[in-house]
Amino acid sequence: MNYHIAVAVIWAAVFVESRKIRGISLSYKRFYKERKSFLCIDGSKLIPFEQVNDDYCDCADGSDEPGTAACPNGHFYCTNLGFRPHYIQSSRVNDGICDCCDGSDEYNSSAHCQNTCRNLGQRERAELEERMRRLNEGLLMKRQLVEEGADVWREKQAELSDLQKVAEDLQIRLEYLRKRKTEAEALKEEALAAAHPPPPPGQEGPRSPIRAEISLEGHGQPMQDTDILIDTDTRLQQWMDSAEKREESPNEPEVRDAGTEDDPDVKAAVEAAKSAVADLKKSEEAYQRLQMEIRELEDRLAIDYGPEREFLFLLGRCFQITAYEYAYTICPFNQVTQKSQAGTEVLLGKWDAWGGPPENPYGMMKYDRGEPCWQGPTRSTHVRLTCGADSAVRWVKEPSKCHYAMELQTPVACRPQPPSRRGVHSEL
Known part of the structure; x- marks a missing residue:
């Protein structure tokens, strides 16, 4: 009991x-x-x-x-x-x-x-080990890319300095060419004036071939009024045809005074003026292209490429993925596009800024100002950056109308994990 x-x-x-x-x-x-x-x-x-x-x-x-x-x-x-x-x-x-x-x-x-705890724990630890392996590979690759990015940054800075020096030299040349053009045109006017001095006072100028009395050859009789009108219309048409030819060939010097074509001084002055205008125009166009190239390079160098400029590695590269019968292409720091099988390309956004959370601001790229949707907002894309041993687009989707989301895996997105997140508690 x-x-x-x-x-x-x-x-x-x-x-x-x-x-x-x-x-x-x-x-x-x-x-x-x-x-x-x-x-x-x-x-x-x-x-x-x-x-x-x-x-x-x-x-x-x-x-x-x-x-x-x-x-x-x-x-x-x-x-x-x-x-x-x-x-x-x-x-x-x-x-x-x-x-x-x-x-x-x-x-x-x-x-x-x-x-099932033991099996789940073994599986999770194996996945964690694989993630850590990829992380270590990504961090190693990232260090190499940071060094390459530093070299690219120095090259871009040197390129900008060289372009600015060329722009300064070209600006000096433009001032010289503008002065040369002014002097050449002045010499041209002097040559034309010397070839056709003004008539003495009181002396009548040459008769206009259009308004002069024109005799019929072999008859010695003046033309009738209708004949004069017909002949005037013919000459006017010929002049208009000649003007059209001059407009089609703007580089041809326009010489309206009779007899100047054979004057060597006039021809030399006209050719000099023509050459000065052409040289100035060519140099002005080159200066405009140079300034545009300088602005583009300055804009690229002004972008935030990360604390160590590690994301400079992505500049000038493009990555593509095919999904939902579309080809999506992201060119970091430039734009995101969508291309249909028919070949129609749509802009899904232009580079705007980083948009990650405070603890990882470089974890998200924002692309705005894409093409407007039909009866919808302007297209935009957010690109999530994740760690990986290589660079590739992992997935793309459209969570809401005209707003797209992507994941871009790349070594430069790898970050050392805090020690507290590296292990899995297998025991209590």
């Missing part, structure tokens, strides 16, 4: 001990040491200790029922030895579904839960 009583007492003690600690993590175990009373963790209420885990919610914070589903705001702690421990909502305790990999949440249900 005494033996059975002793066994019953021991069983009851074990039952009470298991009941009171079920669903509790080690960090909270101190609150559940067996006493005559239990103080709710929020301090709102003091209850008899027997009411802990009795399947009735007494505390407002649900702390008296960590191992049951009685409190709607309570949490159950999955120990999950061999895998990651975590909390689940108390409402999922004994609901017939195995939420904890060790099956501890279904201690009083019809569910037959197998303990």
Whole structure:
């Protein structure tokens, strides 16, 4: 008789001990040491200790029922030895579904839960090791790319300095050519004036061939008025035809005064003026192109390429992926496009700025000011950057109308992980 009583007492003690600690993590175990009373963790209420885990919610914070589903705001702690421990909502305790990999949440249900924590832990650790391997490879590659980027940066700076020096020299040449053009045109006017001096005072100038009286050859009789009109129209048309030819060949010097074509001084002056105009025009065009190239290079050098300019590696490169019957192309720091099978290309956004969170501002690229959607907003794209041993677009999608999302994997996005995130808790 005494033996059975002793066994019953021991069983009851074990039952009470298991009941009171079920669903509790080690960090909270101190609150559940067996006493005559239990103080709710929020301090709102003091209850008899027997009411802990009795399947009735007494505390407002649900702390008296960590191992049951009685409190709607309570949490159950999955120990999950061999895998990651975590909390689940108390409402999922004994609901017939195995939420904890060790099956501890279904201690009083019809569910037959197998303990899969060890397999899950092994799989997660293998995945973590693979991620760490890729991270180490990416970090090694990133260091090489940072060094290459530093060389590219120095080359771009030297290129800009050279272009600015060329621009200064070209500006001096432009001043010289403008002066030369002015002098050449002045000499041309002097040559024309010398070839055709003004008539002495009182002397009539030559008669206009259009308004002069024209005699019929062999007849010695003046032409009739109608004949004069016909002849005038013919000459006017010939002049107009000649003017059209001059307009089609703007480089041909326009000489309206008769007899100047054979004057060597006039021809030399006209050719000199023509050469001066052409040289000035050519140099002005070259200066404009040079200034445009300088502005583009200055804009590129003004971009934030990261703390070590590591993202300079992506400048001038483009990456493509095919999805949903479209070819998507991203050219970092430039633009994102979408091309259909028919060959129609649509701009999905131009480079705008970095858009990552404060802890990793270089984790997201923003591309705005794309082509407008039909009855929708202007297209834009956000590109998420992730660590990888090579550079490639992993996926693309359209989470909302005319707004696109991409993931670009690249070594320059690799960052050393904090020590706290490198391991997996396999034991408690």
